[in-house]
Amino acid sequence: MEKTVLIIDDERDLRVMLSRYFELNGYHVSLAESGLEGMEKAGRQPDIILLDVNLPDIDGMEVCRRIRDFVTCPILFLTARVEDRDKLLGFASGGDDYIVKPFSLDELGARVEAHLRREARRDQTPRRTMFDDNFIIDYTSREVSFKGVEIPLKPKEFEIIELLSTYPGQLFSKERIFESIWDPDSNTDVGVIMEHISRIRAKLQRAGCKPYIQTVWGSGYRWVK
Numbered sequence: 001m002e003k004t005v006l007i008i009d010d011e012r013d014l015r016v017m018l019s020r021y022f023e024l025n026g027y028h029v030s031l032a033e034s035g036l037e038g039m040e041k042a043g044r045q046p047d048i049i050l051l052d053v054n055l056p057d058i059d060g061m062e063v064c065r066r067i068r069d070f071v072t073c074p075i076l077f078l079t080a081r082v083e084d085r086d087k088l089l090g091f092a093s094g095g096d097d098y099i100v101k102p103f104s105l106d107e108l109g110a111r112v113e114a115h116l117r118r119e120a121r122r123d124q125t126p127r128r129t130m131f132d133d134n135f136i137i138d139y140t141s142r143e144v145s146f147k148g149v150e151i152p153l154k155p156k157e158f159e160i161i162e163l164l165s166t167y168p169g170q171l172f173s174k175e176r177i178f179e180s181i182w183d184p185d186s187n188t189d190v191g192v193i194m195e196h197i198s199r200i201r202a203k204l205q206r207a208g209c210k211p212y213i214q215t216v217w218g219s220g221y222r223w224v225k
Contacts, residue, residue: 003116004028006046008038008063009078010056018050021105022112035063042067047119048112053079053090061093068094074115078103091179118167129165135209137165146209156181157200160193164213164223173220197221 005027007018012033019029030046032038035058042049049071053060064075074096079086087098097111127140134147142158144151153161159181164172174193182188201211214224 002026002028003047004030004044005112006030006032006038006041006049008032008035008041008049008055008060009052010034010054011052014078017105018108021109025109034058035060038063039067042071045071046073048073048115049075050108050112051075051077051095053077053086061089061095064090064093064095074119076111076115088179131212135212137161146204146207149207151203151207153200153203157196157203160196160200161213164221168223168225171216171220171222177221193221 003026005022007015007022007029009015009018010033015031015033019031022029030041030044032041035055038049038051038055039058049067051060051064055063060077060079064077067075075094076097076099077090077095078099078101079090080101090098096115099108099111128136128138130136136145138144139162142155142162144153144158144161160177163177163180164170174190177193178190182192197213197215201213204211210224212224214222216222
C-alpha cells in the first residue's frame with residue numbers, strides 16, 4: 001500500500017524538491033506551508049511527517065506537541081539548529097528523529113524508510129510477549145512477570161524495558177535511551193540510565209530470571225534475543 005508522507009515546511013523550493021523525490025520513490029505526498037495547515041492535514045493520519053522547526057506562524061516543536069494528541073506516526077524534524085539542547089527539546093515534544101539542514105535526500109529517504117519499517121514491526125508486535133523462560137511483558141497493562149509472579153517496576157524502569165525489548169538485538173546508546181524516555185528539562189542527565197538498568201537487573205535477578213539487558217561496553221545496551 002502506498003505510504004503518505006506529510007511535509008510541513010514554509011520553504012517552497014524545499015517542499016517542491018522533497019515532493020518530487022518522495023513521489024519518484026512511490027510515496028503519496030501531502031504538503032503544508034504553515035503550522036496551522038500542517039495540523040489540519042496531520043488529522044488525515046499520514047504514515048510519516050517531516051516537520052520544519054522554524055515555521056512562520058507556530059513553532060514546529062509546538063506543532064508537534066499539539067498533534068501528538070491525535071497522531072501516532074513518526075515525526076521527523078527538519079531544521080538548521082544543531083545544538084544538542086534543541087535536539088533534546090525536539091524529542092521531548094514528541095519527535096522521533098532530528099535531521100539537520102542541509103541534508104542528503106538519500107539519507108533522508110533512508111531514515112524515512114527505517115522509521116516506517118519500525119512502525120510496521122511495532123504494529124505486528126503482540127501487546128503481551130512471553131520470552132523463553134516464562135518471562136512475560138504485558139505492554140498494555142505495563143506489567144512484567146516471571147512464572148506468574150509480577151516483578152514490581154517503577155514507570156521509568158518499565159519504559160526502558162519496553163524500549164529495548166521492542167527491538168531485541170538492536171543497540172541503544174545511553175543518550176538515545178535518555179532522549180526517548182526522559183524530559184530534557186528534568187534535573188538529571190544520562191548517568192541516570194546506568195542507575196535504572198542496575199536496578200532492573202537486580203529485580204530480575206531476585207525474581208530468578210536471566211538478565212535480558214546486555215551491556216556493550218563503550219556503546220550502550222541491547223535486549224538479548
